[in-house]
Amino acid sequence: MGAAATGIGIGAGGLDLLMPMHLRLDPSGAISGCGPTLRKLFPEPPLGRPFFHLFEVCRPAGIETTSALSARSGTRLHLAARNGSGVCLRGVVTPLHDGRGLLLNLSFGISVLEAVRRHGLTNGDFAATDLTVELLYLVEAKTAVTEELHRLNRRLEQARRAAEEEALTDELTGLRNRRALDQALEAAILTRQPFGLMHLDLDFFKEVNDSFGHAAGDHVLRSVAQVLARETRSGDTVARIGGDEFMMIFPGVADAERLRKVARRMIAEVDKPILFEGRPCRVAASIGMTLSVLHDPPEPARILADADAALYAAKRAGRGVAVMRQVGGRRPAGAQPGP
Amino acid sequence: MHGLVNRALECFLRDTYSPALWAEVAHGARLGFGSFEPMLIYDLSQTEAVILSAASRLDRPREALLEDVGTYLVSHPTTERLRRLLRFGGVTFADFLHSLDDLPDRARLALPELELPDLRLTATGPHRFRLVCASPIAGMGHVMLGLLRAMADDYGVLVLLEHRGQSAEGEVVSIALLDAAFAAGRPFDLAERLG
Numbered sequence: 001m002g003a004a005a006t007g008i009g010i011g012a013g014g015l016d017l018l019m020p021m022h023l024r025l026d027p028s029g030a031i032s033g034c035g036p037t038l039r040k041l042f043p044e045p046p047l048g049r050p051f052f053h054l055f056e057v058c059r060p061a062g063i064e065t066t067s068a069l070s071a072r073s074g075t076r077l078h079l080a081a082r083n084g085s086g087v088c089l090r091g092v093v094t095p096l097h098d099g100r101g102l103l104l105n106l107s108f109g110i111s112v113l114e115a116v117r118r119h120g121l122t123n124g125d126f127a128a129t130d131l132t133v134e135l136l137y138l139v140e141a142k143t144a145v146t147e148e149l150h151r152l153n154r155r156l157e158q159a160r161r162a163a164e165e166e167a168l169t170d171e172l173t174g175l176r177n178r179r180a181l182d183q184a185l186e187a188a189i190l191t192r193q194p195f196g197l198m199h200l201d202l203d204f205f206k207e208v209n210d211s212f213g214h215a216a217g218d219h220v221l222r223s224v225a226q227v228l229a230r231e232t233r234s235g236d237t238v239a240r241i242g243g244d245e246f247m248m249i250f251p252g253v254a255d256a257e258r259l260r261k262v263a264r265r266m267i268a269e270v271d272k273p274i275l276f277e278g279r280p281c282r283v284a285a286s287i288g289m290t291l292s293v294l295h296d297p298p299e300p301a302r303i304l305a306d307a308d309a310a311l312y313a314a315k316r317a318g319r320g321v322a323v324m325r326q327v328g329g330r331r332p333a334g335a336q337p338g339p
Numbered sequence: 340m341h342g343l344v345n346r347a348l349e350c351f352l353r354d355t356y357s358p359a360l361w362a363e364v365a366h367g368a369r370l371g372f373g374s375f376e377p378m379l380i381y382d383l384s385q386t387e388a389v390i391l392s393a394a395s396r397l398d399r400p401r402e403a404l405l406e407d408v409g410t411y412l413v414s415h416p417t418t419e420r421l422r423r424l425l426r427f428g429g430v431t432f433a434d435f436l437h438s439l440d441d442l443p444d445r446a447r448l449a450l451p452e453l454e455l456p457d458l459r460l461t462a463t464g465p466h467r468f469r470l471v472c473a474s475p476i477a478g479m480g481h482v483m484l485g486l487l488r489a490m491a492d493d494y495g496v497l498v499l500l501e502h503r504g505q506s507a508e509g510e511v512v513s514i515a516l517l518d519a520a521f522a523a524g525r526p527f528d529l530a531e532r533l534g
Contacts, residue, residue, distance in 0.1 A: 113530070116529050116530040117530035120528070120530070121529060121530070122430075122529055123429075123430045123529065124430060133427060133529070134427075136427065136529055136530070137424065137427040137445065138448055138449065140420075140423065140424060140427075141424055141445075141446075141448070141449030141450075142449055144420050144424075144449075145378075145449055145450055148343075148377050148378050149378055152376055152377070152378045152379075155376075
């Protein structure tokens with residue numbers, strides 16, 4: 001391959017046209033011709049300078065003389081220009097006819113983007129058969145498409161989050177809803193950390209609705225929601241799970257007395273009259289409580305049933321009461337009357 | 340029709356007129372959403388509905404509206420990217436014209452789902468060409484007319500363009516290249532957008 005058995009005549013202009021990145025070396029290894037695009041890589045015209053002063057053959061290794069280069073005729077070469085640019089070139093070498101030296105044809109290979117940018121190359125710098133401009137076109141088109149896809153992904157992600165938020169929020173109070181509570185309960189169990197659970201039900205809410213109307217009822221629910229949000233920490237889950245029922249999860253709480261204190265504060269706050277259009281509406285809160293540490297293993301249905309049973313006991317003990325339920329179907333541990 | 344085409348129509352109306360006008364057009368077209376997603380595919384009837392709604396709302400003939408869309412596609416800052424991709428077609432305006440044949444294939448290289456109008460260029464004289472444009476959207480020839488006029492400005496050449504109506508193969512646009520070096524065109528740097 002690459003043997004120059006039969007000479008064919010072609011002028012330097014013809015070589016420039018066909019191979020704008022070719023190099024001709026004379027038998028001594030000095031550059032005797034250089035294609036117009038390759039010339040742009042060097043501040044000074046490279047004619048007459050030794051090839052190995054301007055180029056380094058990176059692969060195959062060990063090519064440091066003209067004869068070594070000549071021996072590699074037909075092999076794919078990887079070169080670096082010694083012009084400080086770090087631009088890599090690839091190419092192939094073949095002997096010229098009658099021992100008149102060597103002909104190399106080079107291209108930028110994958111470093112073409114860097115070369116185009118650095119040397120301000122244009123369409124006209126590439127051979128008519130060269131697909132570089134198509135490559136640049138594709139890079140640009142694909143970059144544009146990828147950017148659009150990223151934007152689409154961001155919009156979809158925002159929409160997904162908004163939809164998820166909406167699906168987990170109680171529209172009236174802005175608290176979490178039943179679905180969110182169920183998820184939070186599952187998550188709390190999965191973390192294997194202790195947690196407390198409260199089930200709160202309003203007393204006299206029906207009376208407020210009946211005497212002052214639904215707008216007053218809604219106002220009361222929103223006010224109670226604010227109380228509950230205030231009396232809980234940011235990592236707690238506070239949900240309205242239906243009508244006038246609320247449920248709360250307190251991650252990290254294993255101490256019954258701590259939960260009782262929170263319950264007493266909530267009961268005291270909810271007990272205060274809520275003004276609606278200048279008129280006081282009065283409701284009270286009954287609370288049933290349980291702790292995950294009372295359950296081994298904690299199961300959502302069992303924990304919810306325990307909290308519900310404790311709430312039932314609290315209701316029976318009178319309004320404004322919080323009851324801690326103990327595990328195993330035993331009687332409630334005792335009722336704490338509200339303040 | 341590809342979201343990119345619909346989105347181009349939408350951006351044309353937003354940028355040339357106003358976001359409020361686009362909202363009215365979208366409402367009139369009964370789209371049921373506020374904005375086209377450029378990377379989704381829409382039913383052709385929605386594209387048609389937008390064109391009809393815009394022409395009626397602006398009280399402009401469909402042909403004139405579509406020609407403005409074509410001009411917008413290569414002359415507005417929003418669509419600079421498209422102008423650049425078209426300029427990859429050739430060093431001279433004549434090269435560019437010949438590259439139109441390849442345009443749908445080029446577009447598919449970047450975006451396989453994108454169906455651009457089928458374009459066929461034939462030389463009818465030394466500086467005369469005939470472009471046949473086949474598309475499911477009626478009036479696409481007028482979009483090409485506006486686009487070619489703006490590209491001629493971009494290359495700095497003087498051309499005479501005329502829409503010759505419908506043939507069996509598609510809409511026909513005649514192109515006469517009057518002066519290939521009429522004005523300094525806009526520069527085109529291959530590497531400008533390569534980061």
